[in-house]
Amino acid sequence: MTTDVILKIAISGVLTGLIYGLMALGLSVIFGVVRVVNFAHGEMMTIAMYLVIVAFNALGLDPLIMLVPISAVLFALGYLMQRAIINPFINRPEHSQFMLLVAVALVIVNALLLIFGPDSQGVTTSYSFDSFDVGGIIIDAGKVYAAIAALIVAVLLFAFFRLTLTGKAIRACADNYNGALVVGLNVKRLYALTFGIGAACVGAAGTMLMIVTDVTPAIGPAYTLLAFVIVITGGLGSMPGAIIGGVLIGLTEALGGFFFTPSAKSMFSFAILVLILLFRPQGIMGRKAA
Amino acid sequence: MKLLFDGVSGRALILLALFFAVLAAAPLFVNDYLLVVLITILYFAYAGQCWNIMMGFAGQLSLGHALYIGLGAYVTAALYVKFGVSPWIGLVPAMIIAGAVGAVIGFLAFRFGVSGVYFAILTIAFAEFARIGFDHFSWVGGAAGYFLPVANYTQNDLLNLRGSQRMFYYIVFAMTVIAFIICHLLLRSRAGYYWLAIRESPEAAEALGINVFRYKMYAVVLSAAMTSLGGVIFAFFYNNLFPEQVFHISRSIEIILGPIIGGIGTLFGPIVGAFLLTGLAEGLREVMLRLGIDLPGVKQVFYGLCLLGVVMFLPEGVWPSLKKKLGLDRGNEGS
Secondary structure (H helix, E strand, O other), X not given: OHHHHHHHXXXXXXXXXXXXXXXXHHHHHHHHHHOOOOXXXXXXXXXXXXHHHHHHHHHOOOHHHHHHHHHHHHHHHHHHHHHHHHHHHOOOOHHHHHHHHHHXXXXXXXXXXXXXXXXXXXXXXXXXXOEEEEOOEEEEHHHHHHHHHHHHHHHHHHHHHHHOHHHXXXXXXXXXXXXXXXXXXXXXXXXXXXXXXXXXXXXXXXXXXXXXXXXOHHHHHHHHHHHHHHHHHXXXXXXXHHHHHHHHHHHHHHHHHHHOOHHHHHHHXXXXXXXXXXXXXXXXXXXXXX | OHHHHOOOOHXXXXXXXXXXXXXXHHHXXXXXXHHXXXXXXXXXXXXXXXXXXXXXHOOOOOOOOHHHHHHHHHHHHHHHHXXXXXXXXXXXXXXXXXXXXXXXXXXXHHHOOOOHHHHHHHHHHHHHHHHHHHHOOXXXXXXXXXXXXXXXXXXXXXXXXXXXXXXXXXXXXHHHHHHHHHXXXXXXXXXXXXXXXXXXXXXXXXXXXXXXXXXXXXXXHHHHHHHHHHHHHHHHHHOEEOHHHHOOHHHHHHHHHHHHHHOOOOOOHHHHXXXXXXXXXXXXXXXXXXXXXOOOOHXXXXXXXXXXXXXXXXXXXXXHHHHHHOOOOOOOOOO
């Protein structure tokens, strides 16, 4: 009985972790290429989450259907943000970029608060109360759908960076900025594209997360932090690392919440962060001299 | 004294003395409400000055200074409530604990060359860790909050920090002045020059034989210990402590907005920034009150937009350009 419960919780944690991983992937891609740390990452995700709420309440659209449109909206938002306000900061000191995005985050959180109010909101889909019974272990259907969708988006992203010409050009920018300029790549456009892709990742992750959880305007910073913890745990600049880190953190939080108290669950991810920094500062998948 | 005033122009001295005199005399002229605003301003000026030691001098971005505020607040409050220990004695263990925590964070980070943004994340992580920890720490109230006894005091009990707002004003004022002097002297000390070298280029500093690790540690420990004193004021002025408020990341960001708006690494930046931001916030509150708008978030959105504007168009902060306007821009680098 108890092993079944623990297994159920572990599986649920892994599934949520896959969505976390997709969110962190967005952060990792942006940092890996543009070298700007997106401190408004979680806040951008809450925008996507509220778009789900609006679409669901006004038109009754299921989050799974909204996956592509919301990712597209976030892509546009990310693209424009990079073009309009982040681009002038590319060569400014780190703390300056950081403050810029803190300000953006502050505006997003409070604009959402202004529009939607402070209360927690969620959606109830037709499959919210469905579940699968796998050998006696009950798994929420919504979590399974959301995790599969997140995984598909992540795989598509890998394929994009490996197989398409644009993806390769973006990786070239990440590897060697000056080299990319010399061979005639439009770095500014590619940066904006990358920021858009990273934003689309959080858009997709936020949409899927709405199947699993509720949203409040104030939750943004916590997700930003979670994304950072995952990226550092998984290894900077490693795309598989972000997913693995996400699963690890999802699992830890689920088990930590079960064995101790749910409100203390994020303490365990911080503990993992400290352990990683102590024993493997380059992260699980990171290269030594990264 | 000679070290203190060496190289400061006469004009700057006069302006400084005038500023000091206005602040010292302010409680005699302002009403209770304005006095609270002034206390808030000076509290932020003090905390910002402490943060500036780490970021402005040594170049280490901390986004978790709420941790030290919270530690200072909880340690002195608990000692006072549980054991009747005067906050003047309680601040010693508070500073030691905050400094030790700062040392642990610094040790973890600097040993592996975790710097820049990743260091900032680590500092947030520790503050969040403390926030959740104190939420479950029932000895000091947990999430339900921790309260200091409040009564109507007919006379100021300076020993136990129980008394009028005027008393608090002068204490925070003194702290701000002392922090200012300490930072001024630090900038002219060996450590100050080392910090600036580390800030500008850690590699070059290392190559010149500066023990980068050690001096970064000094900056963190000193900044942490000094910041915890701000927490003492926080606890004894507001008389209630909630982990969700004291350790929250927005507290940390509040602290650093002043120095960033005012000018990172300058001595007057944190003070100017605190005046501007708190003035702006209070002005905004007043305007919204007059217009009858009572929506949560409006103020913060505007606040965020102002911050965005300053970061975009005044990357050096307000003070460097203000300094030029006041004609103080000669030879007194950094002040």
